[in-house]
Each structure stands twice: as structure tokens, then as C-alpha cells.
Amino acid sequence: MKTSRIIMIVSAALLLLLFVFPIWNITLEAPQYPDPIGMDIWINKLTDAEPGDIQNINLMNHYVGMKPIPETMPEFAIFPKVIIGMTILGIILGLIGRYKLYLVWFVVMAALGAAGLYDFYLWEYDYGHNLNPKAAIKFVDEDGNPMAYQPPLIGNEQILNFKARSWPREGSLFLALAMFGSLAAFYVAKKEHTAQARE
Amino acid sequence: MKSKFMVLLSLVALTLLGSCNNGSSKKKSQGALSGNVAERVFVAPGEHDEFYGFISGGFSGQLSVYGLPSGRLFKVIPVFSVDAEKAYGFNEETKPMLMTSHGFIPWDDSHHPDLSQTEGVIDGRWCFINANNTPRIARIDLTTFETAEIIEIPNSAGNHSSSFVTENTEYVVAGTRFGVPVPQRDMPIEEYKGNFKGALTFIKVDQETGNMDIAFQILMPGFNYDLAHPGRGKSHGWFFFSTYNTEEANTLLEVNASQNDKDFIAAINWKKIEEYVANGGGKKMPTRYAHNIYSDDTHSATSTMKTEILTVEPTDVPGAIFFLPTPKSPHGCDVDPTGEYIIGNGKLAAALTAHSFTKMLDAIENKKFDGEAYGIPILNYDDVVAGVVQQPGLGPLHTEFDGRGNAYTTFFISSEVVKWKLGTWEVVDRKPTYYSVGHLMIPGGNSRKPWGKYLVAMNKITKDRYLPTGPELCQSAQLYDISGDKMELLLDFPTVGEPHYAAGAPADLIAPNSKKFYKLGENNHPYKTLSEKEARVERKGNEVHIYMTTIRSHFSPDNIEGIKVGDKVYFHVTNLEQDFDVPHGISMIGANTSELLIMPGQTETFVWEPKQPGVWPFYCTDFCSALHQEMQGYVRVSPKGSDVPLKWSLDGE
Numbered sequence: 001m002k003t004s005r006i007i008m009i010v011s012a013a014l015l016l017l018l019f020v021f022p023i024w025n026i027t028l029e030a031p032q033y034p035d036p037i038g039m040d041i042w043i044n045k046l047t048d049a050e051p052g053d054i055q056n057i058n059l060m061n062h063y064v065g066m067k068p069i070p071e072t073m074p075e076f077a078i079f080p081k082v083i084i085g086m087t088i089l090g091i092i093l094g095l096i097g098r099y100k101l102y103l104v105w106f107v108v109m110a111a112l113g114a115a116g117l118y119d120f121y122l123w124e125y126d127y128g129h130n131l132n133p134k135a136a137i138k139f140v141d142e143d144g145n146p147m148a149y150q151p152p153l154i155g156n157e158q159i160l161n162f163k164a165r166s167w168p169r170e171g172s173l174f175l176a177l178a179m180f181g182s183l184a185a186f187y188v189a190k191k192e193h194t195a196q197a198r199e
Numbered sequence: 200m201k202s203k204f205m206v207l208l209s210l211v212a213l214t215l216l217g218s219c220n221n222g223s224s225k226k227k228s229q230g231a232l233s234g235n236v237a238e239r240v241f242v243a244p245g246e247h248d249e250f251y252g253f254i255s256g257g258f259s260g261q262l263s264v265y266g267l268p269s270g271r272l273f274k275v276i277p278v279f280s281v282d283a284e285k286a287y288g289f290n291e292e293t294k295p296m297l298m299t300s301h302g303f304i305p306w307d308d309s310h311h312p313d314l315s316q317t318e319g320v321i322d323g324r325w326c327f328i329n330a331n332n333t334p335r336i337a338r339i340d341l342t343t344f345e346t347a348e349i350i351e352i353p354n355s356a357g358n359h360s361s362s363f364v365t366e367n368t369e370y371v372v373a374g375t376r377f378g379v380p381v382p383q384r385d386m387p388i389e390e391y392k393g394n395f396k397g398a399l400t401f402i403k404v405d406q407e408t409g410n411m412d413i414a415f416q417i418l419m420p421g422f423n424y425d426l427a428h429p430g431r432g433k434s435h436g437w438f439f440f441s442t443y444n445t446e447e448a449n450t451l452l453e454v455n456a457s458q459n460d461k462d463f464i465a466a467i468n469w470k471k472i473e474e475y476v477a478n479g480g481g482k483k484m485p486t487r488y489a490h491n492i493y494s495d496d497t498h499s500a501t502s503t504m505k506t507e508i509l510t511v512e513p514t515d516v517p518g519a520i521f522f523l524p525t526p527k528s529p530h531g532c533d534v535d536p537t538g539e540y541i542i543g544n545g546k547l548a549a550a551l552t553a554h555s556f557t558k559m560l561d562a563i564e565n566k567k568f569d570g571e572a573y574g575i576p577i578l579n580y581d582d583v584v585a586g587v588v589q590q591p592g593l594g595p596l597h598t599e600f601d602g603r604g605n606a607y608t609t610f611f612i613s614s615e616v617v618k619w620k621l622g623t624w625e626v627v628d629r630k631p632t633y634y635s636v637g638h639l640m641i642p643g644g645n646s647r648k649p650w651g652k653y654l655v656a657m658n659k660i661t662k663d664r665y666l667p668t669g670p671e672l673c674q675s676a677q678l679y680d681i682s683g684d685k686m687e688l689l690l691d692f693p694t695v696g697e698p699h700y701a702a703g704a705p706a707d708l709i710a711p712n713s714k715k716f717y718k719l720g721e722n723n724h725p726y727k728t729l730s731e732k733e734a735r736v737e738r739k740g741n742e743v744h745i746y747m748t749t750i751r752s753h754f755s756p757d758n759i760e761g762i763k764v765g766d767k768v769y770f771h772v773t774n775l776e777q778d779f780d781v782p783h784g785i786s787m788i789g790a791n792t793s794e795l796l797i798m799p800g801q802t803e804t805f806v807w808e809p810k811q812p813g814v815w816p817f818y819c820t821d822f823c824s825a826l827h828q829e830m831q832g833y834v835r836v837s838p839k840g841s842d843v844p845l846k847w848s849l850d851g852e
Contacts (some may be wrong), residue, residue, distance in 0.1 A: 035779065051718065052777025052799075059751045059778075063825060136826055 004189030005094045008102055011181025012090020014174050015083050018043050023171030024120070025049065026151050028057065029163040039069065040169065041120075043079035046070075060162075065135025066127060066149055075119060082112060090182065099189030106182040113175065117153070124150050239680060240690045242269040247710070250642050250703050252655060253312045253326050253339075254676060256280075257697025260307045262328055262339060267642075267653055267703060268678055270692030278337045278346045279307030279330040283793035287346075290795055291769070291804040292724075293493070295502035299333050299351050300487040308332045311361060311426075311700040315368040315404075319431050319536075319647030323708035325409050327362040327371050334358030336373050336402060338409055342714045343495065350411045351488035353508055354381045354398040354418075360427040364404075366435045366647070370469065371411065373400040374440050378421025378447065381510075382486060391449040393573075395421030398510075399440060401469060410492065415476045415509045417520070419465065420573040421447055423456070426531050426597070431647050432538035434556045436470035439541050441525070441532035445572070456528070457547055461580065463522035463572070464532050464543050466559060471519040472511055480516065481509045495717065498724045498801045514574040521563060522572060523554050524580040531597030531638070535606065535621055536647050540585055544595040544608060551595050551608060553624070555585035586624040591617045596637060597700075599644030601651030601681055607644075609636040609656060616656050616679065618686060630686045632677055635659040641681070642703030650705055654679040654686065657698035664691060674698055715779040717800030724802035726771035731755040736847045743768045743845075749783035749797065750775040751824040753849065754817070757832030761845035764809055764838055770795075770817075773802040783830070784820030794820045809836040 019042075027038035027049065037056045038049030046069060048054050058068040086109055093101045128150025139147040139160065151157065151164045158164075242248050248266030256263055260280030264273045281288030281297065288297050288305055297303055307330035315325040325347075326339040334352035339345065352358055352373045360374030378395035380386055386394070396418045403414040423444040430437035445462045448455030475481070486508045493500040513520045525543035529552075533542045541559075543552040559578065561567075567582040594612030601607070605627070608617050614635055618628040639656045643649040656677045665673060673693035680687040719729060728734050728746040734755040737744045743766050748755045754772075762768055774783050776799035786794040790807040797803045809815065819830035837843040 037778075052716070055776075056778045059776075059824075136829075 002097065002189070002192055004099060004102075004185045004192055005097050007181055007188060008094035008099075008105075008185035009091050011178045011185060012087050012094060012105075014178040014181065015087045015090070017174040018083050018171045019080070021170035021174065022047070023169060023175065025165075025167055025169045027165045028060075029165070030161050042171065043083055044076045045072075061149070062132075063135065063137045064139065064147070064149060065132035065137075067130070067132070069127075073123070075116075079116070086112070090178075094185070097189070099186055099193065102182050102186040102189065106179055106186065109175075109179050109182065113179070121153050124153065127151075236687070236689050240268045240270065240678065242266065242271070248706060250650070250653065251706055251709055252640070252642075252676075252701055252703045253314070254655075254657070254694055254701040255309050255312050255328060255697075255699045256695045257310070257674070257699050258308050259696030260309050260330070261695065262309060262312055262326065263695040264344065265676075265692070266706075267655065268689060270676070270678060270690050272695070274344055275695050276339055276344055276346065278328060278339065279309050279335065279349075281305045281793075284796065286793045286795045286803060286805070289793035289805070291806065292499040292802075295500040296346060296349055296491045296493060298491055298502035299335070299489045300353070300504065301333060304333055306332075307335065309337075309696075309699075310359065311363070312702045313363050313371075313645070314702045314704055315409075316364055316646055317367055319366040319435070321643050321646055321648070321702075321704045321708065322368075323704055323712065325368075325404075326702060327364060329358050329361035329373060331358050331376070334361075334373065334375070336362045336371055336411065338371075338404075338411060340409070340495075341709050342712045344713070345493065347409065347493050347495075348411055349489075349491045350402060350413065351490070352398075352400050352413070353486040353488040354379070354383075354396070354416060354484075354510075355400060357423075360399075360424040360440050363427050363429055363438075363645075365429045365438070365469070366431060368404050368406070370414065371402045371404055372427055372429070372438060373402065374424035374427050375399070376423050376425065378423065378444075381418055382484065388449050391421060392447040393421075395447070397421050397424050397442075399424060399465075399467070401472075411490075413488075413505075413508055415472065415481055415511050417467065417472065417511045417513060419513060419520075420575070422463070424465070425529065428532050428534045428541075428645065430538050430556070431534050431536060434534060434538035434541075436468060437556075438467045438469050439523075439532050439534065440465040440467065441529040441543065443528035443530075461524040461526050462528055462545075463577070464525045464529060464541060464554065465575075466521045466523055466541075468519045472516055475516045475519070476509060476511065481511045483507050484510050496721065496723045498717070498722065498803070518563070520575050521559070522575055522577045523559065523583050524569065524577060525552050525554070526550065531595075531608075533598040533600075533606075533645065535600050536602055536649060538647075540621060542598045542606065542608075544597055546594050546596055546611065548595065549590055549593060551588040551591055551598070551619075553585045553587070553621070554583045558585060559583045586622070588619050588624045588626065591619060591626050592629065597639060599639055599641045599654075600649050601641055601644065602649035603651055605651075605681075607639060607641065607654055607681065607686075609639045611635055611637065611659075616654065616686065618681070628685050630679060630688060632656045632658055633664050633675075633691070634662055636677075637698070638700040640701040640703055642705065644703075650703075652680070652682050653689075653703075654681045655701055655703070657694070657701060659697065661693075665693065676701070716777060716781075717798060719773075719775060719777055719800045722773070722800055722802060724771075724773070726769070726804060727802045728771065728773045730775070731849065734847070734849070736761075736845055738845055741766050745770050745847075747772045747785075748775050749773070749785070749819065749830075751781070752819070752826035752830040754785070754819070754830065754832045755849040756847035757849050758835075759833070759847045760835040760837075761843050762809060762834055762836045763841055763843075764812060764836060766809065768807045768809065768834075769804055770807065771802060771804045772797055774799050776800070781823060782821050783823050785817060786820050787817040787834070788815050796821060809834070812836050812838045 022040035024041040252265040277287035334355040355375040357376030359376035381396040444456035527545035527548035531544035592610035
């Protein structure tokens, strides 16, 4: 089998690692939490970084009226299907070997990734802004508007006494590798094609 | 005449003052030389101590946990006495821990903590400690720092030569201080001599669970068994017990038990007796003793009454037990890290006796006996003594070792710690204690591997050492640096109750295993409530069971109605928190018991029997969050026979 095809198939299969590794992590640090509390975000679930962490994030957040972190979301049903679909599609494309389609796969995957990120942002926005009016503690910002507690999409941010860190985890790396791989498969295939044409 | 007396008195006073001044200037100059004493005990805010110190609570019945070298108190672990702060002995879960064959006992006198060992080295798994008054041995789990188990010792009284562990924690040993009739019976006290017995009990320790079980009890002559120490290294397999009152006096012991020039150290080859018992030896005797185990699974204790014990008569196992004559009512009986020397601290003597294990074996083999006592051979003193530390001080009590060939002995009468050399028996240093020192402790200093950096001396009285607090003053411990040639006093710190003895270990042996919280999913308490959805109230006749939860910062339910005067109300409270250091407490107005203090993931129960109709509040007693003050609720109590329905809610739901 041609190298490009193998690259394409392996790249598509890499996506399956998203079921093994989380894609994102949000960690909250504060002096009275010498062991920071954190949450891992997967394509199909949210998990404690350390046992009890999500409960502890909820406990802290409920004082300012933030909703509890949902046990499940519609996305958790959709994302796994998308990933499995893209894996199968990628493998089929690799088997067929029509390399221009690799590029299409890459573009579709990139679009889906961007959509996922945007969805994540929307959830974060709602989570940080849509507060319970009965909250025990209501802080306002410098302009007198109600404080928002939206964690950063990516990066570090100080929110009251907490430093919120939001960074990709291994899952995202494998997603990036898969996408990069499909591009590589495309270029290698193109080279193979021109070499073949010359012969 | 009177004026002469006054002059004399003032002269004496001046002399005393002079000596005092000398003392303090000497102290000061020492301080100037060393210069950094404060620095050496200073543990900066947020930093951790190098060692744990487990110091017995004496007549408080508890075990306190200190950091060394700072002398900071971290926790008082309730062991043999009730503790209202922690609901120990008050809540339904821990009441069985204090059950004995005499019923529930709310107090005892805790004496000698000892840490579990593997191959003679402290391993940081468990701490054992004895109850002196109603004989018991407790095991404290060093992952939770809670009392995990208590076993009663039958046929014993004044459980003093306890609770010392063998080199691989095969056994914990408990020896009786009093000779008593075995089994107990009605008989004239003056018939003590020859009739009373001294029971030495060997308790087997399960290496997985730590659970204790009495393996056998040796019914020795009715001497008073004061302290004990296991053999180490070459003497592993032997256990040594100091005795006093070999006179077998039953009255005015301070005189009548101090007549013999020499008492004994009893040397017991427990491996031989273990073998004898394994081959069916020994006699089963009916008796009663309680065995109490606390489970971190059910967060509850159970108490079982046992009815039989295996006893061994010394004369039935020839060659297993010998007496080493030792001057003047020896207290401490301490074995050096190599296992060769057995130090007899003759507390009424002015010399320290060191027996040689090698010479002892030789004396046994060549039958170098000097008579016998109740059929037990007495070895010839001169044939077992390795050396004598001459005139080291007055009233030697207890010796530990630094692992560099030095021994350190406390002297009660002359209030000092004396450092001397094993083998040459020369005194190399002495430092005063303030005052009347009992035991001392070097972390690992009674094992094969001492960490010979600090020495803690435990004093019986403090007099003028601290700000006065009325007639009752604190006891204290004193920390010495023993890393150099000379000992240096670094720190005084008060202790909880009378510090009889202590055990110490490097923090990194224990701290990493310290539990952070109990997993809710592993809670198997019969009255657990694992979520607010399961919170409820159930009535069974006049018993009402409230399945309550706590989480920052509310109880669920927090409004309860339908309770009636005459009801027995059980609050089964589960702390739903799953975070480090977030306990919740609960207390009910007028409840004839203590608060509960519930660790995350735990369930605890208190009982309330309301006596008056009304609306009675309860609240959280442990500051848990910014809204802790709001963590409160009400119970409506209606008159007997009223038909107010049972109802419970949180936020109207």
C-alpha cells in the first residue's frame, strides 16, 4: 500500500484516541486549595481531575449563582458520533486513495473542530453569565455591572480569588495530529502521483 | 535565736540565688555560643516539621500528635477517654470502642505509645498504646489518625509494661503491674504472696489489617511488671520485662517493695513459647474481655465479648524464662539497637546496669544459676552483667539510643538527662531537665534504627517554667539537640495530660499516607444518606430516624415536623463533601450529648430525646464556608399524642 494511504488511515484512526484521552482541562487555583481543583473535558463526558473536584467546583460556584456543571450535555451524544464518522470516513478515503479527498477530510475536520470550540465558548459564556438571581453572593465589576465568571477559552485568567487555567489536553494533540496527518497524506500522495505520472 | 535563723535562711537563699545566677549566665553564654537555638526549632509558617511525635496523654487517656522540632500540637487523638469535641464515646458509632467486660468506661490512663516496625525499623503503619487502669491496648491507624481497635486484657491490673512491639510487629505485649488472683476471686489480700499472679500477654497482630488477637498469656509469679522491651537483631525472639516488688508486698509498697537489693528483669524466649503453644501447649481458661473494632467502611465500631484465653505456666516450658538480677526496682528495661545490651534502670539505685545478651545465653547454656524463684532459674548476676555506669545520677528511669553508640538515660530524682557510651560505660554529658523527668524519646530510639537528631524529655512537673494557671499546672516536654557531642536544650513545650512516653518517626514515613477524606461511594454505614434525594425521616413507633445530609452550606432536610415529646430521635448525618478539610458539625439545643464532627464522606449519629414541645433549632458547629452561619435548621416538637404528621423539607421541597 502506498505510504500516503497508510498515513491517511493512521491519521483517521488517531481520532479514536479521543475516547482514551480528555481534550481539555480547566483548573482552578486558590491559596486555600493547595491541591487545585479541576475538570477534564472529553468528547463524551466531564470528569474530576481529582476525586470530588466537580462537586467542589459546583459548591464554590453556587455561592455566586452559577449553575452546576451538567452531568451530561447534548454534545456528548453528538461528538462521539462525529468522531467515529470521521474516523470511518478517513479510513475509507485512505482505502480508496483519492488523495484530493484527503484535503476535503481535513477541511471538514477543521470546520467541525472550530464548531466544537465555538460550542464550548457558548457553554462557557452561558455558564459564566447566566446566574441564579437568588445567589447568596452578588459581586459587581468596576462599572457596577454584575460580575461574570466565564473561564477563559484558552489561557489563564484571575477570577476573584481563583486563577482559572484552561488548556488543551492530550485528546486535542491527537486531534491536531490527525488533521496534520491528513494534510501530510495529501502532500505525500500528490508527490507519489506526480512521480507516477513522470514514469 | 530567731534572727540567727533568719540570717541562716538568707544565706541559704543567697547561695541558691547565686547558683541560680550561675546557672542562667551559663545558659545564656551557651545560647550565645550556639546562637541559633530559636532558628533550629523554628518551622516557618506553611512549612512542615521533620518528625511526628506521638506523646501519651497520661491521665487524659488520649494520644497527642506533635511536630518536631517545633513542638506544635496538631491533634489529640481520642483513645481511652470520651472526647466531646470529636463525639468519641458520645455518638452511636464510637460508643462500642469504650466497652469493656466492666461495661462502658469513659476514661483511662494512657501510657506508652509504640510504633509498628518491620525488621526492627519503624514503618509508620500503626501506633499502639496501653490503658493502664482498665487494662487495654489500642491500635491507632496512622492513615486516619483515629483509634481503629481496642482489645481488653483479662487477668491483668495496671497494664503498665505495655504496649511494646516486637521487631516485625508480630506481637504487641501487655504486662501487668499488679499481681492479682487469676482468675479473680474473693480471697484475703494478705495471702497475696505466692498466690497472686502476674500475667504477661502476647497479642498477635495481623500484618494486613492490623487486627489484634490475644495469642497467649504467661502466668508469671505475682511480681509487679513495670516496663518491657523486645529483643532486637541478635536478641530478636526474646522479650524483657522489668519487675519490682519481688518482695510480693501487698501494703505500704513504697517501703515493703523496696527491700530487696536486686529485683529482676524477666527474659522471655517468646519464640519458644509460641512454638509450645503452636504444638497444643497451654491451658484454656474461661474469662471475659472486650474486643472493639472500628471500621472505616461502616464508620462504626463493634464490640465483641470474648470468653476464653490461652494461658501458659512458666514451668511448663523449661528453658523459656529466666530472671536477670537487676539492682533496685528497675523501671525502664531497654535494649540497644544491636540487641546486645539490656539496660536495667534501677530507679532507686545510683548506678545503671547493662546486661549482655551474649553472656545471658552463655549463662543459660552453662547453667550459671543463682537459685530460682517459683521454678524460674535466676541467672548469676556477675555472669550476665556487661557493665555498670557508675554514679551517673540519681534514680535512672529510662534509656534510649542514638544509633551512634551512645545511650541517653533520664534521672528522675536528679532531674537530668545523661549521655553515656555503650561498652565503655562512661558518662560523656549531662543536661538538667525542668523538672523530674520520666521517660525520654528519640525518634526510633527504641528500635534498630534511631534517627538520632532530637531527644524529647518528658517531665512530670513544671513548677515555675510557664505562666502559672492556678494550682494545676501543665506537664511538659523538652527538646534537646543530640546531633553534636554535647546535648543542647532547644525548646520547652506543654503537653496534654502527663506525658508518660512517646514515639517519634520521620514525617515522610507517615505524612504521604495520611487520608484526605472518606470516599462517599465506599460508605457502608447502615444509616448512610448518599444524596439529598435520599434524605428523609422515618418513624418506627417512638423511634424517629432522620437521614440527614450536610453540604456547604445547608442541612437536608432543615425543617422537620411531626416529632413528639417522648420520641427517641436519631440524627444520622452524612457529610456529602468530598474535599480535603471540610468537616461539618451538628448540635441540637438541649440534646444530652456532644456535637457531631463529621468528616467528608462519613456518617455519624446522635440521639435526642426532646422533652418539651416547641420549635428547636440545630446548627453546624464547624465553620465550613462563607455561609456557615446560615447552616441551621428547625425541628418542631409537638406534645405527646399529637397528630401533627411527619414532614421534612429543604427550601420548601
